[in-house]
Amino acid sequence: MQKFYLKLFALIIILNLTGCGYNKFQSLDEDAKASWSEVLNQYQRRADLVPNLVNVVKGYAEHEKSVLTQVADARSRVGSLQVTTDVINDPEAFAKFQAAQSQLTGALSRLLAVSENYPNLKADQGFRDLQAQLEGTENRITVARNRYIQTIKDYNVSVRSFPENLTAMMFGYKTKPSFTVDNEKTISVAPTVNFGDMK
16 A cells, blocks of 8 residues: 555656646756857857958048947957856846947947948948948847847746746746846937927
């Protein structure tokens, strides 16, 4: 009789483990790593375009050294980060990564704005090709980030939902950081439109 109860107890434990969410966390964790890898892939693609873009601009706008230096420095900071899929488990490292990428985005925006002052640069086929590649890469980054955000949302909901949160606590699964909007305070303020300035 005791063997029967032991077998029944083992069966109950096995059935409970299949419904506890452990396997779901394995799947969600792998999805998070895969979507993060795609984000890194697209950011790397952008970083690889930067030296070529800087060299083309340098040929036409040599005296724009401060902007060129900002782009080179921002790319250097991005390149110096040792980023792996483990970053998604470390909110501090994730924030550093996001800050470095934001600096590079800003520097590239300034570089492209400078190009408006140089008609010959804007007409250069190499520059236009690089600009098109950069725009395409920015779109890919947006898509990859959106996929990552959705994947992390699903993961974090599971970590916080009962009864899966018990499994998460037992096996050390914690919420993972997601991307945030830069300058959240700025975007919450409605823009001012002054029709008096329009001609």
